[in-house]
Amino acid sequence: MRLVNFIRGVLVLLLTPFLTFLTSLLALIYLVICRGSARKAQLFPRTWGRIILAVAGVEVSVRGLENIEPGRPYIFAANHQSQFDIFAMQGCLNFDFRWLAKKELFKIPLFGRAMRLAGYIAIDRSHGREALKSLNAAAERIASGTSVILFPEGTRSLDGKLHEFKAGGMVLAIKSGVPVVPVGITGTFDILPKGRLLARPGRVTIRVGQPVDTKGFSAGQKHELAARIHDEVARLLGMTD
Numbered sequence: 001m002r003l004v005n006f007i008r009g010v011l012v013l014l015l016t017p018f019l020t021f022l023t024s025l026l027a028l029i030y031l032v033i034c035r036g037s038a039r040k041a042q043l044f045p046r047t048w049g050r051i052i053l054a055v056a057g058v059e060v061s062v063r064g065l066e067n068i069e070p071g072r073p074y075i076f077a078a079n080h081q082s083q084f085d086i087f088a089m090q091g092c093l094n095f096d097f098r099w100l101a102k103k104e105l106f107k108i109p110l111f112g113r114a115m116r117l118a119g120y121i122a123i124d125r126s127h128g129r130e131a132l133k134s135l136n137a138a139a140e141r142i143a144s145g146t147s148v149i150l151f152p153e154g155t156r157s158l159d160g161k162l163h164e165f166k167a168g169g170m171v172l173a174i175k176s177g178v179p180v181v182p183v184g185i186t187g188t189f190d191i192l193p194k195g196r197l198l199a200r201p202g203r204v205t206i207r208v209g210q211p212v213d214t215k216g217f218s219a220g221q222k223h224e225l226a227a228r229i230h231d232e233v234a235r236l237l238g239m240t241d
Contacts, residue, residue: 079237082193
């Protein structure tokens with residue numbers, strides 16, 4: 001069994017870059033040549049996530065989708081334990097959403113073009129006027145109907161525990177005026193903690209909480225909103241089936 005898990009881990013490590021390239025290429029062909037819609041193009045990254053999960057031997061269950069309304073924009077705020085949070089959310093969260101990504105990723109040939117055409121949102125992480133412009137543009141996209149996922153901790157947890165939420169993402173939520181949905185992800189830290197090279201098989205549970213209305217918050221209350229969402233995610237992480 002240990003040998004099988006080792007082989008799985010090596011396959012995931014080698015296969016992920018190739019699958020990312022192939023997914024980007026197929027998405028570009030669909031969007032540019034076939035003139036497909038960005039919404040339907042999400043089939044490609046969804047399949048990408050599911051293939052990686054299957055090769056790694058990771059099973060994912062999703063709880064709480066009844067808490068959200070199909071077709072309504074949300075900002076999903078999740079804890080971040082592992083790179084597999086992305087694969088699990090992308091492959092198994094049955095909701096139309098896009099990722100926020102730093103603007104440098106959009107400069108990568110093929111990959112960046114595919115992300116832009118698929119509706120992913122670029123964020124300037126520097127300081128100053130350009131960063132504010134990108135934040136305002138992202139807020140407008142979300143307010144007009146695009147759901148996104150945030151990891152408010154800012155980076156993967158080194159110990160698997162939930163850490164303080166940064167307020168930057170909450171500014172985006174307040175500016176856009178859409179509800180924030182707390183999401184608790186468990187199991188991914190055991191599969192691939194930060195610093196480990198090879199993934200291990202395992203089970204992941206994604207729990208989707210009740211949306212939190214942001215319209216009663218001002219920009220000056222961003223830390224209050226961050227604390228509220230942090231507590232909601234903590235509650236979801238403490239739930240057991």
